[in-house]
Amino acid sequence: xxxxxxxxxxxxxxxxxxxxxxxxxxxxxxxxxxxxxxxxxxxxxxxxxxxxxxxxxxxxxxxxxxxxxxxxxxxxxxxxxxxxxxxxxxxxxxxxxxxxxxxxxxxxxxxxxxxxxxxxxxxxxxxxxxxxxxxxxxxxxxxxxxxxxxxxxxxxxxxxxxxxxxxxxxxxxxxxxxxxxxxxxxxxxxxxxxxxxxxxxxxxxxxxxxxxxxxxxxxxxxxxxxxxxxxxxxxxxxxxxxxxxxxxxxxxxxxxxxxxxxxxxxxxxxxxxxxxxxxxxxxxxxxxxxxxxxxxxxxxxxxxxxxxxxxxxxxxxxxxxxxxxxxxxxxxxxxxxxxxxxxxxxxxxxxxxxxxxxxxxxxxxxxxxxxxxxxxxxxxxxxxxxxxxxxxxxxxxxxxxxxxxxxxxxxxx
Amino acid sequence: xxxxxxxxxxxxxxxxxxxxxxxxxxxxxxxxxxxxxxxxxxxxxxxxxxxxxxxxxxxxxxxxxxxxxxxxxxxxxxxxxxxxxxxxxxxxxxxxxxxxxxxxxxxxxxxxxxxxxxxxxxxxxxxxxxxxxxxxxxxxxxxxxxxxxxxxxxxxxxxxxxxxxxxxxxxxxxxxxxxxxxxxxxxxxxxxxxxxxxxxxxxxxxxxxxxxxxxxxxxxxxxxxxxxxxxxxxxxxxxxxxxxxxxxxxxxxxxxxxxxxxxxxxxxxxxxxxxxxxxxxxxxxxxxxxxxxxxxxxxxxxxxxxxxxxxxxxxxxxxxxxxxxxxxxxxxxxxxxxxxxxxxxxxxxxxxxxxxxxxxxxxxxxxx
Numbered sequence: 027x028x029x030x031x032x033x034x035x036x037x038x039x040x041x042x043x044x045x046x047x048x049x050x051x052x053x054x055x056x057x058x059x060x061x062x063x064x065x066x067x068x069x070x071x072x073x074x075x076x077x078x079x080x081x082x083x084x085x086x087x088x089x090x091x092x093x094x095x096x097x098x099x100x101x102x103x104x105x106x107x108x109x110x111x112x113x114x115x116x117x118x119x120x121x122x123x124x125x126x127x128x129x130x131x132x133x134x135x136x137x138x139x140x141x142x143x144x145x146x147x148x149x150x151x152x153x154x155x156x157x158x159x160x161x162x163x164x165x166x167x168x169x170x171x172x173x174x175x176x177x178x179x180x181x182x183x184x185x186x187x188x189x190x191x192x193x194x195x196x197x198x199x200x201x202x203x204x205x206x207x208x209x210x211x212x213x214x215x216x217x218x219x220x221x222x223x224x225x226x227x228x229x230x231x232x233x234x235x236x237x238x239x240x241x242x243x244x245x246x247x248x249x250x251x252x253x254x255x256x257x258x259x260x261x262x263x264x265x266x267x268x269x270x271x272x273x274x275x276x277x278x279x280x281x282x283x284x285x286x287x288x289x290x291x292x293x294x295x296x297x298x299x300x301x302x303x304x305x306x307x308x309x310x311x312x313x314x315x316x317x318x319x320x321x322x323x324x325x326x327x328x329x330x331x332x333x334x335x336x337x338x339x340x341x342x343x344x345x346x347x348x349x350x351x352x353x354x355x356x357x358x359x360x361x362x363x364x365x366x367x368x369x370x371x372x373x374x375x376x377x378x379x380x381x382x383x384x385x386x387x388x389x390x391x392x393x394x395x396x397x398x399x400x401x402x403x404x405x406x407x408x409x410x411x412x413x414x415x416x417x418x419x420x421x422x423x424x425x426x427x428x429x430x431x432x433x434x435x436x437x438x439x
Numbered sequence: 440x441x442x443x444x445x446x447x448x449x450x451x452x453x454x455x456x457x458x459x460x461x462x463x464x465x466x467x468x469x470x471x472x473x474x475x476x477x478x479x480x481x482x483x484x485x486x487x488x489x490x491x492x493x494x495x496x497x498x499x500x501x502x503x504x505x506x507x508x509x510x511x512x513x514x515x516x517x518x519x520x521x522x523x524x525x526x527x528x529x530x531x532x533x534x535x536x537x538x539x540x541x542x543x544x545x546x547x548x549x550x551x552x553x554x555x556x557x558x559x560x561x562x563x564x565x566x567x568x569x570x571x572x573x574x575x576x577x578x579x580x581x582x583x584x585x586x587x588x589x590x591x592x593x594x595x596x597x598x599x600x601x602x603x604x605x606x607x608x609x610x611x612x613x614x615x616x617x618x619x620x621x622x623x624x625x626x627x628x629x630x631x632x633x634x635x636x637x638x639x640x641x642x643x644x645x646x647x648x649x650x651x652x653x654x655x656x657x658x659x660x661x662x663x664x665x666x667x668x669x670x671x672x673x674x675x676x677x678x679x680x681x682x683x684x685x686x687x688x689x690x691x692x693x694x695x696x697x698x699x700x701x702x703x704x705x706x707x708x709x710x711x712x713x714x715x716x717x718x719x720x721x722x723x724x725x726x727x728x729x730x731x732x733x734x735x736x737x738x739x740x741x742x743x744x745x746x747x748x749x750x751x752x753x754x755x756x757x758x759x760x761x762x763x764x765x766x767x768x769x770x771x772x773x774x775x776x777x778x779x780x781x782x783x784x785x786x787x788x789x790x791x792x793x794x795x796x797x798x799x800x801x802x803x804x805x806x807x
Contacts (some may be wrong), residue, residue, distance in 0.1 A: 202449045206471070220690070279456055280562055350563075352636055353634050355639060
């Protein structure tokens with residue numbers, strides 16, 4: 027039997043109360059009574075419980091978005107030497123609610139020239155794939171919607187679907203700012219997906235499984251120590267994939283007004299924002315799961331608490347980066363991915379492969395030897411890359427102005 | 440494989456988050472690279488120069504506030520000095536010291552705004568801007584003590600200023616002067632060593648010194664190219680020959696140099712204000728014999744000061760009446776935009792916005 031949300035005691039209790047006739051799944055549990063459904067209706071009980079689980083997870087994620095919006099605005103406020111939102115509710119906790127009400131009551135404007143199908147689909151395409159990621163994240167020692175044996179592959183696949191949304195929004199809006207934003211988003215996502223995937227290979231070699239639950243089980247030493255280069259590349263890659271500062275150039279407010287969502291308003295714009303924050307939480311959850319030991323931690327706190335503490339920590343670091351760093355330029359972003367992160371990720375793959383040849387199933391002590399070796403190599407690699415890494419670009423030679431002038435009669439938006 | 444591509448023309452502005460007012464750029468892009476720039480302005484034109492012909496000399500001081508509205512004090516100063524030169528008025532010493540204090544504080548405030556928005560254009564999530572605004576607020580509080588107004592001060596008059604500083608002002612300004620160098624250190628520790636800022640600004644939008652001189656560009660832009668041209672040193676007005684300060688220079692003439700020159704100038708301005716506070720002595724703030732209705736003899740005058748953004752000049756023609764016959768303003772923001780196209784062609788969208796921020800223009804002054 028594959029492990030699923032029924033591993034969680036709470037949801038198994040519900041399921042078994044609905045269908046106690048399922049002796050395979052409810053064996054060893056408490057007295058479940060007669061069950062609500064007669065024998066033969068286990069599939070229906072399963073569906074009901076699955077729906078409940080998904081409901082809890084999705085709404086939990088959306089609640090997390092609200093909490094995170096509040097937390098980020100408060101924290102950035104403190105970083106900038108101001109109090110941050112503090113009017114609605116205690117400590118301004120209701121500010122996201124007020125924002126949502128405002129967004130819902132705004133007029134939904136569709137540009138006359140827009141490609142309506144793409145324009146309408148894009149906001150959904152940015153939210154739905156991220157919600158799918160939460161299906162495989164283990165929130166606690168036995169809490170997940172599904173334990174896919176291809177979990178990491180699934181996460182990467184689902185997240186790469188998200189890169190369609192900026193293109194659809196940018197193309198569908200028929201706006202030049204939006205088009206610039208879309209093109210930047212594509213360049214960014216294509217560049218960073220490759221080092222990101224490569225950086226996960228090392229983890230897979232040590233854990234020996236693509237399942238996120240198995241990856242957590244393999245971390246008797248958190249993989250941030252065993253795979254420092256992998257963590258570095260994956261963290262930067264995640265920040266770039268979810269397009270937050272300093273990689274927020276697809277929606278660069280000071281350059282492109284709003285980037286690919288320039289023409290969106292009302293709840294469609296809100297969906298883009300929600301999608302961005304959801305992606306941040308999802309990315310942080312994957313980082314926690316793969317590199318920070320997931321829900322593992324000393325016993326004095328429950329496993330869920332450890333997960334959320336680590337998640338909060340990663341989100342705080344991301345917010346801190348956002349509050350501190352200016353934005354990179356598009357050529358710098360891409361050259362950083364290809365000349366900086368890709369060699370690091372490739373080095374990490376080679377090194378991890380060698381080490382896992384020596385220790386195919388590492389014990390705790392062998393993991394610590396790996397930590398020492400990997401840390402040394404990581405430090406050496408960063409120093410070398412710092413010497414020969416990408417530098418500020420030179421002025422490119424443009425085409426002669428006169429010919430281009432003729433090529434664009436009229437102009438204007 | 441070759442793909443057929445064609446350049447695209449985009450209107451940046453007049454309503455755009457980074458145009459610092461209502462400024463429009465018609466930019467032709469080849470992909471992300473700029474191939475042509477055509478600035479279009481005049482959206483904020485209010486006919487200030489024409490309005491001057493209908494107003495007395497003192498009344499026009501209030502209109503100078505509205506030109507460069509982040510540096511009202513220096514606008515006042517430039518105009519008032521021109522009127523004094525035209526009418527042959529000798530200002531009272533205390534008034535001159537107060538004007539210098541106000542003008543140098545204004546220079547700090549203006550550079551803070553310039554630096555803050557420059558970093559904002561770089562994409563920093565408002566943090567340096569908020570830091571800059573925090574200190575600018577202190578300066579505006581000081582202005583409020585001086586004249587009751589924060590932005591549109593109208594503080595200066597031919598012959599001096601209209602109101603003496605209250606007793607509270609002196610401890611407040613001393614406290615500010617003690618703290619300001621620490622704040623500047625704070626900006627530098629946040630920004631100046633930042634790898635992203637360095638890679639985004641170093642070598643970007645470089646212009647030759649000759650081109651700058653030919654375009655008669657002045658102020659921090661010129662000093663960032665290595666020419667020590669500062670009217671406070673070259674043609675000392677007010678009591679600038681009685682205070683000691685350095686003219687910060689940079690050689691690179693790129694966006695980074697323009698930023699670092701402004702940072703250094705803030706430090707120098709703090710020094711100047713401190714010396715002014717030490718040297719100021721009691722006395723009248725405005726000579727009794729200067730009439731409220733200044734009636735200069737027929738003639739013309741050009742007088743210029745070193746404004747925060749460059750040489751701020753006033754050319755006034757008088758026909759002997761109570762109002763100028765013609766008043767022409769040499770607005771540094773406007774003239775510093777001259778080389779915009781040469782600076783931008785070949786760079787990318789993101790560099791355009793940053794360069795724009797590093798020139799530090801103010802649309803109220805460009806369009807007047």
